[in-house]
Amino acid sequence: MFVGHFGLAAAVKAAQPRVPLWAVMLATQFLDVIFVILYLAGGIESFQAVAPGTYGEALIDAQYTHSLLGALLLSALYGGFGAWRWGRTAGWVLGGVTFSHWLLDLLVHRADLPLLPGNAGGLPLLGLGLWQTPWLTAVVEGVLVVVGAVLYFRSVRERAEVTWRALVSGGAMALLLALGLVVDVLS
Template identity: 55%
Template sequence: MFAGHFGLAAIVKSRTNRVPLWALLVSSQVLDVAFIPMVMTGAESMDETKYGGGYGGAIIHADYTHSLLGAIILTLAAAFAGRWIWGKRAGVIIGAVVFSHWLLDLIVHRADMPLLPGNWGDLPLLGFGLWQYPWISITLEALLIAAGTWMYARAAFQQSGERSRFARVAASSLLGVVLVLLLVSDAAGWF
């Protein structure tokens, strides 16, 4: 679920003008952006040996960034930044998009997402495991991409004047192509 996060950001953008598209796209990936330095320092990791890697094949040990409490902390930090830059409503929107990452990951991840950072208290790990059924998870991600591209393009077309209509539709089409390419490159490891 990489490109699907971007598809959801495009859906949100189609419903609001308060936050730029780039900010929503970044917001949809805040948990994964925070994951990168954690992997580099060894605090978090990915294990591709158990399920063979590829699309949804890794067990992700993101015990801080993808824990429920960690996601809430990152959500609040991003919402505060969004509020400071674009106002209260934008902060709420950005926070919702950041937290949507955790919710979508909950659907596709195997049980590898802890409730508390570092899996403190050794509580049960969460994840519904849709990645065990690659065609279903790829279809869900493709639907998010299609809906996001269509809704974003539709909103851009309706909001634009004659002079900027072509530019907005072209940008919407480019967004759709990029999202589809992301899904294809992500899913290619599964085949």
Template identity: 60%
Template structure:
């Protein structure tokens, strides 16, 4: 879903022109950025689905801190607070929302592996709609998010600087093609 996350960030950039694109891209990936060191420390884990080929969405992710509802809200609030301090209140609120959008998009594709509380405290039911079980549908949703997001971004950029918009269009098209090919190879 990483391309879908970036597509969402590009869509937000189309409306929030004062927020640097790199901060939106970092915000949309923030839960995964924090997840990586916790994965390296074996605090959070990834395990293959039994009997799977380990392709697209073929893992159960135990991101019990970064990808719990409460953990995602805390990470979003912290990111938003720092961004608000540096970029202003509105940018902080928007960027905090973009951070939490990661969890919402993951909810759609993940199997039921997203806890409510950090560390899965209370052993509450885990959440996830499991769209990854349908790789073709999952890839299609991700590609649509990416195309719509980058399309909105391109249109906004074209209004400001048509020359730059042509360059952005080419970069987005090439990136999109690479992402689709990689996603299809993983299916």
């Protein structure tokens, strides 16, 4: 569920044109950005291959960034930045988009998402495991990408005079999402 996150961001951007596109796109991947930082900072978080060559082939050990509480805290942090920079509405939008990452991951991940950071209390790990059904995962991501691209392109067309710039902007988003989906499904 990599490009699916971006499909959702494109749909949100269509509904919230005042929020910068880069901020919405970063919001949708903010949990993973922090995961990579913690991974590179000495393996605080990590991943391991469980079924090489398959969709969603890694078991993620993201005990902090992808715990429910950690995701809520990181979403509040990013939303707070958005509110400070672009106003309260943008803050809520960016916080919500950031948290949507965890919700979509809950759908696709195997049971590897803790409720509390560090899996404090040894509570059950969450994940519905959609990655274990690759064709269904591809359909869900495809729907997110197509809906996001259509809504974004439509909003660009409605907001702007139909110029080459507007067409290129909407077309570039659609192309980026389509290429991302192809790469995501084929890898």
